[in-house]
Amino acid sequence: MQRSTPYSLDVKRDMANNRVHASLPDPPSQSEEENQEEEKAFGRICAELESVDLPLGTTLRSIYDDQPNAHKRFMEKLDARIRNHDREIEKMCNFHHQGFVDAITELLKVRADAEKLMGQVTDTNRRLQDAGREVTTQTEEVIRCRIQQRNMTTTVEKLQLCIPVLEMYSKLKEQLESKRYYAALKTMEQLEKVYIPRVSQYRFCQIMAENLPRLREEIKEISMSDLKDFLESIRKHSDKVGETAMRQAQQHRTFHSAVAKQASMGHYTKPVYSLNGRTHTHNGLMMDDDMGEEEEADEEILTAHDLVDFSPVYRCLHIYTVLGDRETFENYYRKQRKKQARLVLQPQANMHETVEGYRRYFNQIVGFFVVEDHILHATRGLVTRAFTDELWNMALSKIIAVLRTHSSYCNDPDLVLELKNLIVIFADTLQDYGFLVNRLFDLLFEVRDQYNETLLKKWALVFREIFELDNYSPIPVETEEEYKVVVSRFPFHDAEVEKQDFPKKLPMSQSVPQIYTQVKEFIYASLKFSESLHRSSTEIDDMLRKSTNLLLTRTLSGCLQNLIKKPHIGLTELVQIIINTTHLEQACRYLEEFITNITNVSPETVHTTRLYGLSTFKDARHAAEGEIYTKLNQKIDEFIQLADYEWGMAESEGRASGYLMDLINFLRSTFQVFTHLPGKVAQTACMSACKHLSTSLMQMLLDTDLKQISMGAIQQFNLDVIQCELFASSEPVPGFQGDTLQLAFIDLRQLLDLFMVWDWSTYLADYGQPTSKYLRVNPATALALLEKMKDTSKKNNIFSQFRKNDRDKQKLIETVVRQLRSLVNGMSS
Numbered sequence: 001m002q003r004s005t006p007y008s009l010d011v012k013r014d015m016a017n018n019r020v021h022a023s024l025p026d027p028p029s030q031s032e033e034e035n036q037e038e039e040k041a042f043g044r045i046c047a048e049l050e051s052v053d054l055p056l057g058t059t060l061r062s063i064y065d066d067q068p069n070a071h072k073r074f075m076e077k078l079d080a081r082i083r084n085h086d087r088e089i090e091k092m093c094n095f096h097h098q099g100f101v102d103a104i105t106e107l108l109k110v111r112a113d114a115e116k117l118m119g120q121v122t123d124t125n126r127r128l129q130d131a132g133r134e135v136t137t138q139t140e141e142v143i144r145c146r147i148q149q150r151n152m153t154t155t156v157e158k159l160q161l162c163i164p165v166l167e168m169y170s171k172l173k174e175q176l177e178s179k180r181y182y183a184a185l186k187t188m189e190q191l192e193k194v195y196i197p198r199v200s201q202y203r204f205c206q207i208m209a210e211n212l213p214r215l216r217e218e219i220k221e222i223s224m225s226d227l228k229d230f231l232e233s234i235r236k237h238s239d240k241v242g243e244t245a246m247r248q249a250q251q252h253r254t255f256h257s258a259v260a261k262q263a264s265m266g267h268y269t270k271p272v273y274s275l276n277g278r279t280h281t282h283n284g285l286m287m288d289d290d291m292g293e294e295e296e297a298d299e300e301i302l303t304a305h306d307l308v309d310f311s312p313v314y315r316c317l318h319i320y321t322v323l324g325d326r327e328t329f330e331n332y333y334r335k336q337r338k339k340q341a342r343l344v345l346q347p348q349a350n351m352h353e354t355v356e357g358y359r360r361y362f363n364q365i366v367g368f369f370v371v372e373d374h375i376l377h378a379t380r381g382l383v384t385r386a387f388t389d390e391l392w393n394m395a396l397s398k399i400i401a402v403l404r405t406h407s408s409y410c411n412d413p414d415l416v417l418e419l420k421n422l423i424v425i426f427a428d429t430l431q432d433y434g435f436l437v438n439r440l441f442d443l444l445f446e447v448r449d450q451y452n453e454t455l456l457k458k459w460a461l462v463f464r465e466i467f468e469l470d471n472y473s474p475i476p477v478e479t480e481e482e483y484k485v486v487v488s489r490f491p492f493h494d495a496e497v498e499k500q501d502f503p504k505k506l507p508m509s510q511s512v513p514q515i516y517t518q519v520k521e522f523i524y525a526s527l528k529f530s531e532s533l534h535r536s537s538t539e540i541d542d543m544l545r546k547s548t549n550l551l552l553t554r555t556l557s558g559c560l561q562n563l564i565k566k567p568h569i570g571l572t573e574l575v576q577i578i579i580n581t582t583h584l585e586q587a588c589r590y591l592e593e594f595i596t597n598i599t600n601v602s603p604e605t606v607h608t609t610r611l612y613g614l615s616t617f618k619d620a621r622h623a624a625e626g627e628i629y630t631k632l633n634q635k636i637d638e639f640i641q642l643a644d645y646e647w648g649m650a651e652s653e654g655r656a657s658g659y660l661m662d663l664i665n666f667l668r669s670t671f672q673v674f675t676h677l678p679g680k681v682a683q684t685a686c687m688s689a690c691k692h693l694s695t696s697l698m699q700m701l702l703d704t705d706l707k708q709i710s711m712g713a714i715q716q717f718n719l720d721v722i723q724c725e726l727f728a729s730s731e732p733v734p735g736f737q738g739d740t741l742q743l744a745f746i747d748l749r750q751l752l753d754l755f756m757v758w759d760w761s762t763y764l765a766d767y768g769q770p771t772s773k774y775l776r777v778n779p780a781t782a783l784a785l786l787e788k789m790k791d792t793s794k795k796n797n798i799f800s801q802f803r804k805n806d807r808d809k810q811k812l813i814e815t816v817v818r819q820l821r822s823l824v825n826g827m828s829s
Contacts, residue, residue: 042077165195181219182318223316230312238367249429345398352406355418362426373433413454456555463559470511472576478503489513491590508583541599552616560620577624585617633692639663652715656723671732686733690744709788718752747776779823
């Protein structure tokens with residue numbers, strides 16, 4: 001059965017179309033122009049239809065939308081065109097049909113050869129496959145090896161990139177283990193910026209990168225912990241640091257003082273300076289035992305850096321700087337140091353009891369600021385000069401307040417002096433480190449006043465002990481050597497005493513040279529405080545003179561005043577005290593010369609303070625004189641209290657009373673001692689004693705408790721007054737002119753004469769006249785005594801015979817009493 005070819009199908013289709021077109025009627029005829037235009041339009045549409053690229057929708061729509069029956073004409077034109085194409089196809093097929101038949105015939109001939117060739121190719125392929133199978137296997141092995149080699153090369157290349165990263169990370173771990181945190185941070189920085197980015201695609205590198213921030217925080221925490229340990233350690237080492245710094249400052253000051261002293265002596269030789277202070281002099285040269293000791297001494301010079309490991313601070317500072325958090329570290333460090341400063345400035349409650357308490361206090365403060373000064377210069381910006389100055393100003397105010405408070409508790413001048421020396425060394429040490437210490441030297445003036453107060457208290461005890469141990473008798477000198485010893489201690493010069501042969505006595509007692517020596521010791525003690533205060537000679541001279549004036553005017557004067565008023569000090573002791581004060585007064589100019597020799601300041605300088613010793617000893621002498629007068633009067637009163645008059649006796653005993661004779665003898669012996677008193681002290685004492693005796697006797701007569709007095713008692717009293725007058729006229733103390741001393745008893749004498757003579761008419765007649773014989777007799781005194789005698793007459797005592805013999809005399813007494821009363825009333829009105 002033959003298959004239909006495309007050509008037979010096309011022929012059949014053309015035949016069918018021809019039959020369809022043959023059955024259709026012919027279209028009506030048109031004009032030639034219209035037919036041409038229509039032919040052109042249909043030709044264009046057919047060309048569009050034949051084109052497979054153009055869309056057919058528009059073309060078909062133009063066929064149906066153009067004119068009525070246009071599609072019919074188009075179909076006609078289309079059929080005609082198809083018939084033309086069919087005729088062309090048929091012609092072409094007829095032309096090539098014989099060639100086609102020939103080609104088929106050739107193919108049939110070649111079939112057998114093709115089958116034979118196919119068998120040969122198949123056999124060749126089989127044999128080729130068998131031969132190439134081994135080659136293929138070897139080729140695959142080669143390929144596999146080449147892949148492995150390439151992988152190994154790639155691995156080596158990658159490992160070469162990773163190994164530096166791992167090495168750096170291993171190095172980082174070693175640095176962390178060895179606590180080289182700053183180097184570890186640098187390693188981290190290299191890892192982050194250089195190494196890890198090269199191999200960032202690997203997971204282990206990502207883990208490393210994630211661990212680095214955590215490691216930074218750990219380093220930060222560890223370094224901060226080290227800093228805290230350092231701050232805690234520095235509190236313990238501040239004492240040692242401060243002690244070393246102050247010791248070195250003291251040695252430098254001693255060295256410079258020695259240099260200045262040798263330079264002033266004119267033969268300066270540079271001394272060998274050593275921290276242990278072991279220096280030796282030989283022929284004016286200072287040298288060590290050997291060069292080995294000198295080298296050893298040099299090695300002993302330690303600094304804060306030698307005593308304290310500052311590496312935690314440096315390390316922490318670098319770490320925080322690298323981490324970009326330096327400001328946080330600086331703020332933390334400064335805050336902690338401020339807290340430590342406040343703790344250091346808190347003194348112990350019993351600091352004032354020993355010098356070691358002050359020394360520890362100063363050592364800690366110096367150590368604190370020495371460390372801060374080292375940090376200031378060893379780091380850049382961790383602390384600033386403004387910060388240290390602020391700390392120092394805060395500390396200085398606290399230090400001054402603490403020293404002012406605790407120094408006020410000190411009662412030992414040696415402790416105050418040591419405190420002063422510590423303050424000076426403390427100030428010099430910090431001044432060497434650039435801190436302002438002027439306020440500390442101003443504080444020393446307050447401490448100096450406290451020192452002077454403690455010295456005055458100490459010397460008050462010394463003076464009291466000297467006065468208590470003094471025998472208040474002239475110093476006996478047996479030999480010239482003893483005399484020279486006394487004169488070497490006290491500037492005594494008396495031509496009359498020097499002319500006397502040994503043994504002899506010096507007028508003052510042993511307390512005088514002791515007092516003089518102690519005053520000089522006080523000046524020396526006061527001078528010790530003035531050393532190293534950086535003051536001029538004039539200021540030191542003024543300090544010494546003022547403190548010496550306080551010693552004389554307050555301490556010594558107070559001791560003398562208390563001594564004078566002590567009950568056990570008798571008249572003899574008072575006399576010796578007056579003599580002693582006279583010699584001490586004369587020695588004041590030597591004390592001024594002593595101060596001048598120390599300070600080399602001329603006393604003629606305008607602002608030079610004078611010593612007030614003259615007024616001090618004058619006041620003490622006047623007090624002693626007054627006490628002599630008081631004690632003399634007290635002694636007289638004691639004798640007066642022994643008086644035992646029988647006021648109603650009929651007749652006198654014919655001799656003076658025993659108590660009065662004892663009193664006069666006492667006064668004679670006492671006034672003999674007074675001959676050594678200077679000036680008119682003895683005369684004044686004698687006059688005062690006589691006046692007091694006269695007043696006491698007068699008060700005895702006029703005592704209100706005494707109601708009756710007989711004429712016999714008046715006569716006995718008169719005998720006692722006569723003895724007093726005889727004593728006064730015997731010149732118990734030389735120097736009185738005429739009967740000056742007897743005038744002390746003139747009131748008693750005129751009163752007794754009036755009653756003894758009974759010369760009332762003369763008294764009353766001459767009363768008020770300057771030339772009156774009884775000018776010193778007061779009417780009230782006479783009236784009081786007369787009334788005592790009048791009361792006696794009533795009891796028939798002394799006037800009983802008058803009433804018997806002469807009643808007119810009784811009337812006279814009454815008349816005199818009335819007249820005396822009128823005089824008394826006239827005086828009162």
